[in-house]
Amino acid sequence: MSEFQPAHGYLPHAAPMVLIERVIAVSEDSAHCQVMVNESSVLAPFLNQRGALPAWFGIEILAQTIGVWSGWHGRQHQDEKPQPGMLLGGRGYRAAQAEFAAGILLDVEITLLMRDGKVGSFEGTIRHGTALLASGRLNTYQPEQEEFQQLLTQGISG
Numbered sequence: 001m002s003e004f005q006p007a008h009g010y011l012p013h014a015a016p017m018v019l020i021e022r023v024i025a026v027s028e029d030s031a032h033c034q035v036m037v038n039e040s041s042v043l044a045p046f047l048n049q050r051g052a053l054p055a056w057f058g059i060e061i062l063a064q065t066i067g068v069w070s071g072w073h074g075r076q077h078q079d080e081k082p083q084p085g086m087l088l089g090g091r092g093y094r095a096a097q098a099e100f101a102a103g104i105l106l107d108v109e110i111t112l113l114m115r116d117g118k119v120g121s122f123e124g125t126i127r128h129g130t131a132l133l134a135s136g137r138l139n140t141y142q143p144e145q146e147e148f149q150q151l152l153t154q155g156i157s158g
Contacts, residue, residue, distance in 0.1 A: 007033055010071030011064060012082045016045045019061050020108060023068055029112040031069035035061065037100050051102030055095035058134040062124035063087045065108045066140055069122075086141045088119075093136030104128045110138075118142045 004023035011018055021042055024032040037043055037053050047053055071082035100106060110124040119141055126134040 004072070007064070007068050010068040010075070010082055012067075012071075012084045013064070015042070018042055018064070019046075019057065020064050020068065023072070024107075026069055026072040031065050031072070031110050033065045033068055033108045035106050035108070037102055037104050037106060047102070048099065050099075052099040054099050055097060055134060058095055058100070058126050059087075059090055059093055059136065059138070061106065061108055061126065062090075062110060062122075062134075062136065062138055063140070065110045065124065066120070066122050066138060069110060069112070070140075070142065083142065083145065086143065088139040088141050090139070091137045093134065095134040096132065100126075100128075100133060106133070113137070118144075 004026065007020040007023050008015070008018045010023065019042060020033045020035045022034040024034060035041060035043060037047070037051070039047065039051060043053055043057075046057060067082070067085055070085055074083060105128060107127045108124070109127075110122045113121045113123055115121075119139065121137060121139050123137050124135060125132060
């Protein structure tokens, strides 16, 4: 039995916006998650007619794996509710093909490259077995709760 909760337990998202299912491992500077590309997985609402997932979803899947990493660490420091984070951007996201094929298991791994206060940079990969399907570097920002609310309010009224 896994010592980890399902991925949604570490994320501030609600269905259907949770795009990963299983947490395999979390360490000081990395996380490993998985998700199946099929009609019974959390990805079902986003699959095309062939049952495949467009590869550009990989950016959000990597970002949510970073969210799991952050949420797990938050739990270690007594944060009961996962805090929202923001994806600032990505560099060099590349996918081997235009879509992730139906019926495959995506292994998603991220590694922390740098963290400076609220800003982090992570390298991520999405694999099926030994095949590298996608990779890229994502930059994130973790606002305080009050700052996040202010950003939301400004976004709505601005």
